[in-house]
Amino acid sequence: xxxxxxxxxxxxxxxxxxxxxxxxxxxxxxxxxxxxxxxxxxxxxxxxxxxxxxxxxxxxxxxxxxxxxxxxxxxxxxxxxxxxxxxxxxxxxxxxxxxxxxxxxxxxxxxxxxxxxxxxxxxxxxxxxxxxxxxxxxxxxxxxxxxxxxxxxxxxxxxxxxxxxxxxxxxxxxxxxxxxxxxxxxxxxxxxxxxxxxxxxxxxxxxxxxxx
Numbered sequence: 001x002x003x004x005x006x007x008x009x010x011x012x013x014x015x016x017x018x019x020x021x022x023x024x025x026x027x028x029x030x031x032x033x034x035x036x037x038x039x040x041x042x043x044x045x046x047x048x049x050x051x052x053x054x055x056x057x058x059x060x061x062x063x064x065x066x067x068x069x070x071x072x073x074x075x076x077x078x079x080x081x082x083x084x085x086x087x088x089x090x091x092x093x094x095x096x097x098x099x100x101x102x103x104x105x106x107x108x109x110x111x112x113x114x115x116x117x118x119x120x121x122x123x124x125x126x127x128x129x130x131x132x133x134x135x136x137x138x139x140x141x142x143x144x145x146x147x148x149x150x151x152x153x154x155x156x157x158x159x160x161x162x163x164x165x166x167x168x169x170x171x172x173x174x175x176x177x178x179x180x181x182x183x184x185x186x187x188x189x190x191x192x193x194x195x196x197x198x199x200x201x202x203x204x205x206x207x208x209x210x211x212x
Contacts, residue, residue, distance in 0.1 A: 011064075012035060012060045015060065015063070015064070016033050016034065016035065016058075016060075019033045019056070019058075019071075019075055020032075020033050022072060022075055022076065022079075022157065023079065024079070024153070024156070027079065027082065027083075030052050030053055030054065031046075031053075031054045031055075031056065031079070031082055032049075032053070032054075032055050032056070033055075033056045033058070034055055034056070034057055034058070035057070035058060035059075035060050036057040036058060036059050036060075038057070041057070041059045042059070043058070043059050043062050043063065043074070043175070043178075044056065044057070044058045044059070044063070044074055044075065044078055045057055045078070046078045046081055046082055046087045047087065048087065054082050054087060056075070056078050056079075062178075066171065066174065067167075067170070069163070069167035069170075069171075070167055070168075070170055070171035070174065071171075072154065072157075072167065073150055073151075073154060073164065073167045073168035073171050074168075074171050076149075076150040076153040076154055076157075077143075077146050077147060077150040077168070078146075079150070079153060080145075080146035080147075080148075080149035080150045080153060081142070081146045083149060084142070084145060084146060084149065086142040086145075086146065139187060140187055140190045140191065140194075143187065143190075143191050144190070144191055144194040144195070147168060147191055147194065147195055147198075148198060150164075150168060151164045151165060151168065151198075154167070154168075161202055161206070162199075162203075165195065165198070165199040165202070168195060169192060169195055169196070169199070172188055172191055172192045172195065173192065175188045176188045176189060176192065
């Protein structure tokens with residue numbers, strides 16, 4: 001049992017080291033790759049963990065069930081999010097909303113108009129940011145943009161364009177199959193549809209270049 005656990009830990013460390021080699025050189029000094037410690041985690045996600053530091057967190061138990069090419073393209077999708085500056089921020093909005101609402105109630109009691117205005121303004125700004133973060137159309141757009149850049153990263157690391165599209169499409173299909181939550185699954189389905197359209201455009205462009 002101990003031998004199996006040691007072997008599994010070594011395999012996980014080996015995979016994390018391998019993924020770090022897939023980071024573009026310009027990101028290697030401030031993007032790290034770690035096994036997640038969250039309860040019921042996402043398969044892969046990137047988060048800010050400090051000033052100018054980003055961490056890609058992976059559920060290695062589920063990760064190991066994917067083919068290597070699928071892993072690579074999903075990893076580059078997260079890298080693309082970093083490059084596009086669309087990774088989740090530190091979640092200050094909920095705290096600001098609570099402070100603003102609490103302040104507004106307090107100022108109604110003491111009847112200080114200026115402070116009431118500031119509290120309402122803080123609540124409104126925090127609420128607007130929360131709406132933006134949870135806007136499904138925006139989330140899908142950011143994800144599809146990251147998929148496009150992931151394809152470009154794959155070709156930078158030696159993939160042919162058809163194989164890059166095939167690997168990412170296969171990975172997204174697997175995510176769809178493994179996702180019970182309807183809203184999240186619909187986002188994956190939207191990503192897959194956008195990827196198919198992108199692949200069709202790329203194929204048509206390649207044919208035009210060859211004069212077919």
